[in-house]
Amino acid sequence: MLGNFTFHNPTKLHFGEDSLSKLSEELKNYDKKVMLCYGGGSIKRNGIYDQVMAELKKAGCEVVEIAGVMPNPTIEKVLEGAHMARQENVDFILGVGGGSTVDYCKAVAGSAWYDGDPWEYYFKNWQPMTCRWIPVGCVLTMAGTGSEMDSCSVISSHTENRKLFYNFRNPDFSILNPRFTFTVPKYQMVAGIYDIMSHILEQYLSGTDDNTSDYIAEGLMRSLIVSSRKANVNPEDYEARSNIMWTATWALNTLIDRAKATDWMVHMLGQAVAAYTDATHGHTLAAVSGAYYRLLISKSPDAVQKFKRLAMNVWGVSAEVKTDEQVAMEGLETMEQWMRELGLAMNITDCGAKPELIEGMADACPICQGGYYILNRDEVVQVLKDSL
């Protein structure tokens, strides 16, 4: 663990089939006016809304609602929520949904009592939050983003065609009931699984030092591989879905990036593809990673060593009578076999990309500095072409 760092993650997690019963207990710690945020209304169809409302009633809360939080929440929707939160003077913001809903709640919580333009102030200029913060909690219905135990909020602007993030504050508590994730369609479930895998890899694939964070990351990947295969066969396998949900949280709550440079290039590439295709996040990550990882292996001896370690410790590849490059590549191919098994998009054409969009995607793609090799723009274009 070279370097200096701070770890602090005060979010309280209630996990399990009965975890929603903790909601009324938690809400008793706050004043009574709660703003309930959710998405397109699936929680009304699957009964989660009614269960949450019963808990709110039990806690004696007065509820105002904002529905229609979209998969990539917009700054316009944030402003609508912030206006409502301030006008109604709410004491607490409760999100019920996936990572987008939780991200949205954080942005509303930090914007309600800010008098200026939160898009300019927070997301574009990363200025410190000094206004009153409204505490946030969540009931998670989808595993993947890790937003339930971090401070990050990703918000989009359609007018500027940009998707930016800001670190507000963590939720005070998050309620994780794996059964609530059963209603997620399989296409979304596997996208979430690859999002988790990519989060872990993007922290793991940097540095040449010996760091405990990498060993924990390997453990999380091994668990995710076993459980994703079971969930792929039977999405209602509670044990598998619970492990996936727990892994998602620990993949991105800052534990495994301690003393790591990290390389978020797959996310940058995937998000650039998504900006032009509106394809599902996890599938865009899957679609670009093969080409990017092959480039890394071809350019960097350090990358070869780390992919070799990944192959042996996570994908069960034997190193006997093979060169380091062969072991590294065999690991990558084993991973791609697992990706095909899950039905992930294996190229950006499947995500709706076309060759004529590549230049625009490359313009929309920031270049990370923390990985084994730093791309130039031509190489970004090449990776995207190789991903077609």
Next chain:
Amino acid sequence: MLGNFTFHNPTKLHFGEDSLSKLSEELKNYDKKVMLCYGGGSIKRNGIYDQVMAELKKAGCEVVEIAGVMPNPTIEKVLEGAHMARQENVDFILGVGGGSTVDYCKAVAGSAWYDGDPWEYYFKNWQPMTCRWIPVGCVLTMAGTGSEMDSCSVISSHTENRKLFYNFRNPDFSILNPRFTFTVPKYQMVAGIYDIMSHILEQYLSGTDDNTSDYIAEGLMRSLIVSSRKANVNPEDYEARSNIMWTATWALNTLIDRAKATDWMVHMLGQAVAAYTDATHGHTLAAVSGAYYRLLISKSPDAVQKFKRLAMNVWGVSAEVKTDEQVAMEGLETMEQWMRELGLAMNITDCGAKPELIEGMADACPICQGGYYILNRDEVVQVLKDSL
């Protein structure tokens, strides 16, 4: 992750060579009267005391000191500290030392404003803490117990010949500078390493379900094995010592026992030996584990399977052309080879135990219910005899 549980660990960790510089910043969040607790005075000889005092001065603190906190802090010493903390009306308790000092600070923090007998109330009867709590922080100088990020406090009574624990509250912050652990003598360093290994194993060795906690535990063990071998050759290997320090914290901060039954039998046996020999904690654990684990493997098919997994995933044993029992045993033997490498006590005779003490030790040994096999008293005696 079967079952319902809560995870909440709000301790802020400052880690690294420069982490002590965070102390004055942290102390600015509290009122000014600080009680400084430490052990036998080694921090005065190695300069840590002066560095801490400079930070306290920088924060404008008024300091009262209590020195002489012993390796197994006694309830009498707790009462002395609690009396001082109350009389001086201290605002904050800062421990500088190893796990014993941190445990001591928690006990003082929860006892100062309690009017009755804390030994009876907390440690013997596990009654809830309702009195005023004095916030605690620590500067850790030894890796092993995990007390820097948990609520546990282990206190001894010589008059009753008992060592009991109570869960108070977590430290608000802990400062972990791996360089501060360099002055720990090698015999203590390896004892700390085995204490960490045993903490992980005692959580890992229970249950037959597929649980992400076990995968994280495997990652921590793999890291510990690599780093302990390096630290054994060169105790001033900063990278290795930093990984050991970080692993110790995550081995016992409740992360890897989520949804686990756990089996703390090695700690029970080791503590019974220590009660009669005063041998170092980690060495007593090492001295009893071989016999206990062999008994588990001989009695429980579930234990065979888990030891087989341990052998393959942590100790690098190949399962080819072997029975499950053979793989399990080969893993255990590989672990014992590592233990000998480190110079750990491999039997309780080396800890100062004698055959005539065995019956008394068995009387002092509680029997855990969460593992693969529940011992009867005769079997406790047998494990202790086999450990001679």
